Amino acid sequence: MASDIHVSAHTEFISELKECAKLLADKLHHSDYEAASILIQALTKTRDQHIFQSVGRLTRGLHDAIVNFNVDADLSKEPPKIANSDIHDATNRLNYVMELTQKAAEKTMDMVDEAAPIAMNLGQEASSLRTEWARLKRREMTADEFRQLYERMDGFLGQMVTGTGQLSKNLQDIVLEQGFQDLTGQVLKRVIGLINDVEKDLVTLVRIAGQVEEVTGLVNDVEQDEQDRLIVQKRKTEPEGPQINKERADVVSGQDEVDDLLSSLGF
Amino acid sequence: MKILIVDDFSTMRRIIKNLLRDLGFSNTHEADDGVTALPMLKNGDFQFLVTDWNMPGMTGIDLLKAVRADEKLRSLPVLMVTAEAKRDQIIEAAQAGVNGYVVKPFTAQALKEKIEKIFDRVG
Numbered sequence: 272m273a274s275d276i277h278v279s280a281h282t283e284f285i286s287e288l289k290e291c292a293k294l295l296a297d298k299l300h301h302s303d304y305e306a307a308s309i310l311i312q313a314l315t316k317t318r319d320q321h322i323f324q325s326v327g328r329l330t331r332g333l334h335d336a337i338v339n340f341n342v343d344a345d346l347s348k349e350p351p352k353i354a355n356s357d358i359h360d361a362t363n364r365l366n367y368v369m370e371l372t373q374k375a376a377e378k379t380m381d382m383v384d385e386a387a388p389i390a391m392n393l394g395q396e397a398s399s400l401r402t403e404w405a406r407l408k409r410r411e412m413t414a415d416e417f418r419q420l421y422e423r424m425d426g427f428l429g430q431m432v433t434g435t436g437q438l439s440k441n442l443q444d445i446v447l448e449q450g451f452q453d454l455t456g457q458v459l460k461r462v463i464g465l466i467n468d469v470e471k472d473l474v475t476l477v478r479i480a481g482q483v484e485e486v487t488g489l490v491n492d493v494e495q496d497e498q499d500r501l502i503v504q505k506r507k508t509e510p511e512g513p514q515i516n517k518e519r520a521d522v523v524s525g526q527d528e529v530d531d532l533l534s535s536l537g538f
Numbered sequence: 539m540k541i542l543i544v545d546d547f548s549t550m551r552r553i554i555k556n557l558l559r560d561l562g563f564s565n566t567h568e569a570d571d572g573v574t575a576l577p578m579l580k581n582g583d584f585q586f587l588v589t590d591w592n593m594p595g596m597t598g599i600d601l602l603k604a605v606r607a608d609e610k611l612r613s614l615p616v617l618m619v620t621a622e623a624k625r626d627q628i629i630e631a632a633q634a635g636v637n638g639y640v641v642k643p644f645t646a647q648a649l650k651e652k653i654e655k656i657f658d659r660v661g
Contacts, residue, residue, distance in 0.1 A: 510592035
């Protein structure tokens with residue numbers, strides 16, 4: 272809504288500018304220099320006023336944005352306090368997400384590391400007993416060997432009970448550990464909300480700033496283009512982290528495409 | 539075989555370490571970025587380097603370039619294991635002399651394949 276007002280003020284200024292220009296050409300054409308000079312003065316005044324208004328709006332916009340993010344921007348205090356700002360809060364929340372996901376991953380891996388040897392030992396003992404059992408079935412076993420097998424079987428069943436109990440417990444702990452997904456999801460949702468607010472405010476600011484630049488003639492297109500080009504160039508190989516959008520043409524969609532690309536390079 | 543695993547996330551280092559152990563490589567060491575990895579490599583007679591790309595301090599690509607520029611380390615096999623998946627990045631890594639490139643998230647199979655391929659080639 273606020274930006275609509277800016278736009279209408281801007282178009283008003285532009286139409287006034289056109290109107291004046293037309294009048295000015297007219298006066299000059301009729302050699303009415305006194306009237307022309309008055310017009311030029313009026314023109315400059317309108318332009319100045321428009322710049323002041325635009326800068327005013329820009330300042331106001333900045334102020335609103337700062338208030339919205341709860342950043343304490345009182346410059347007389349050094350350094351400005353940011354401990355209570357939403358941005359600072361968001362940073363804390365994201366750190367919490369990182370901490371929680373790391374803890375969950377570590378706990379899960381601990382559980383697996385603990386369970387893996389139990390499963391392996393049970394498997395090995397079962398397979399060895401199976402061989403012995405087959406010998407028994409084929410009646411290849413002496414009475415002495417059978418007594419040994421009898422003892423081993425007893426021990427194995429005991430191991431089986433405690434081992435599977437431990438495995439079940441670890442599996443359940445692993446499932447419980449996934450609760451981090453819920454907690455981090457809630458935190459991330461809030462941070463996403465904040466980022467959306469920040470973006471909206473920034474877009475408004477950029478629009479107002481754009482109008483100031485236009486009126487004052489501050490923009491240098493060539494320089495801007497060169498800067499944009501350099502940024503694009505740099506972005507090409509800059510780290511970005513995991514790719515969210517697999518449709519992007521400059522991104523591979525998986526290991527197969529990596530392998531294809533590498534082999535096309537002679538790997 | 540002495541292997542250095544470089545990644546800023548301890549979880550990922552642990553995953554890679556476990557996979558390497560399953561493949562029969564248990565002499566693994568860890569570093570959390572290029573800055574800590576490089577001196578370890580220079581003083582530690584490592585025979586294989588597994589590195590992430592995106593790390594604070596010194597990135598994996600810079601570490602790779604530093605390794606290739608070093609007289610002693612020049613021929614060390616390097617496997618990149620990273621979430622970075624832009625074509626230009628893969629090309630840059632290839633040009634810098636990487637021996638293998640695995641994108642995260644990866645499977646145990648993919649990692650195993652790449653490692654075996656590298657060892658086949660270097661002998």
